[in-house]
Amino acid sequence: MNWFDSHCHLKGFKDKGIVEEILRRAEENGVSRMTAVGTSSDDWEIYKNLSKQYRDKIFYSVGLHPCYVNEGYENEIEKIESYLGSETSPVAFGEIGLDYFHLPKNHNDALSIIRNQKIAFSEQLKIAAQYSLPTIIHSRKAFRDCITIIEQSGLPWDKVLFHCFSEGVDEIKELNDRGGLASFTGILTFKNNEFLREALQSQGIAKLILETDSPYLAPEPKRGKQNEPSYLPLMGEFLSGYLKVPLEEIAQQSYCNASEFYGLEFG
Numbered sequence: 370m371n372w373f374d375s376h377c378h379l380k381g382f383k384d385k386g387i388v389e390e391i392l393r394r395a396e397e398n399g400v401s402r403m404t405a406v407g408t409s410s411d412d413w414e415i416y417k418n419l420s421k422q423y424r425d426k427i428f429y430s431v432g433l434h435p436c437y438v439n440e441g442y443e444n445e446i447e448k449i450e451s452y453l454g455s456e457t458s459p460v461a462f463g464e465i466g467l468d469y470f471h472l473p474k475n476h477n478d479a480l481s482i483i484r485n486q487k488i489a490f491s492e493q494l495k496i497a498a499q500y501s502l503p504t505i506i507h508s509r510k511a512f513r514d515c516i517t518i519i520e521q522s523g524l525p526w527d528k529v530l531f532h533c534f535s536e537g538v539d540e541i542k543e544l545n546d547r548g549g550l551a552s553f554t555g556i557l558t559f560k561n562n563e564f565l566r567e568a569l570q571s572q573g574i575a576k577l578i579l580e581t582d583s584p585y586l587a588p589e590p591k592r593g594k595q596n597e598p599s600y601l602p603l604m605g606e607f608l609s610g611y612l613k614v615p616l617e618e619i620a621q622q623s624y625c626n627a628s629e630f631y632g633l634e635f636g
Contacts, residue, residue, distance in 0.1 A: 370620045372605065373627040374403035374598040375552050376464075376505065376532050376580035379419060379427075380412040382597070392423065394599040399620070403427055403598050404631060406464050406505060406532075408434035410448055417457055428631060430461035430505055435468040438482070438489045446492055453500050460631040462497040463505025464532060465490055467518075470509040487518060494522035503630055506531045512540055516547075530630055533582050534568065541568040545576070550630065552578035555588025555596065558607045566611065574614060578630065579604055579623045 374395070382388040395403065405416040407430050416429035431452045433445050452459055467486050472479040497504045504524060508515040508531055519529060526548030534541065534551035541551055551572055557565045569577070579601060581587075587596035588603045602616075605623070609616040628635050 370399050370617055371402070371624050372398070372400045372579075372601050372620055373624040374400050374581050374583070374601050375530075375578050375623075375627040375630070376406050376554075377403050377583040377598050378408070378412070378585075379403075379405045379583070380415055381584055383415055383419070388419070391597050391599070392426070394597065395601075398599040398602050400598045400601050401426065402624070402628070402633075404460065404627075405429045406461075407431040407459070408464065409437040410445055413448075413452060417452065417459075420459075421457055428460040428633070430459045430463050432463040432465040432493060432505065433489055434464055435466055435486045435490065435507055436471055438486050442485065442489050446489060446496075449493070449496060453496075453502075459502075460633065461503040461505055461530075462493065462500070463530075464507040465493045465497075465504065466507035466509075467511035467515050468507060468509045469511045487514070490515075490518055491522065494519060494524050497528070498522055498524040501525075501528065503528050503530065503632065507533075509535070512536055516543070519549075520547075530578065532580060533586070535565065536568065537564045538568050538571045541571050545572055550576055550578060550626075552580045552627075553604075554580055554582045554586045555592070555600070555604055556586055558589040558604060559592065569608075570612070574612065574618070574622055576626060577608075577619070577623045578626045 382391045407413045413431045419427045420429045529549035531551045533554045581596050583596040587594050605619040
């Protein structure tokens, strides 16, 4: 049984010198593939090197996360294209998008940050469209604006994946109707998130994509602990019981769908 962690962050493990330990536990639990998702130039090179070292196991993406759209962000975006179009190219663009959850309380400061986030998002979507790359979207309290900007970008919707989906049935239907997809984290195992489980059911098992978003959002029964790719099967076990679907089917569907989205062979 193989699992694909479609979205994780490995820099913290690398910095602590425990990335090999993390990868060993992942392999022991059947997680044979993962995408290390870039957030800024602080991790792009790390993930590029890990993808070379662990070929066919670790894949990576590059993108400027909205929470890192700080002064000089234009220079960060300019660096991205140097990673594209080579033998060690990323499999995706991202994570990019909008985050209205972490805005400052000062109204004018918040408006300035939102403006810069929108510009950075639009500019990166243009690059993603130019290279026809699968694109990982970060949307927090900003679903409507994300939809609008993607619609204006020219990026095909079948290249769009809203990661860590945290909206409801109406939003996922709109996303799916346009041709986009959502991936789900361990928060779908939390007791009070029935609305999220309903959204997953609306998208359907046939389109299921799972992620840990490590080191964040560990699923039950590991909630509150540092998350890691080896915990991905815990989400599968929860869904198997909740949906009354064999665990093998959960693993296969999510593995194949993540592989297909990133343009990888299913092997």
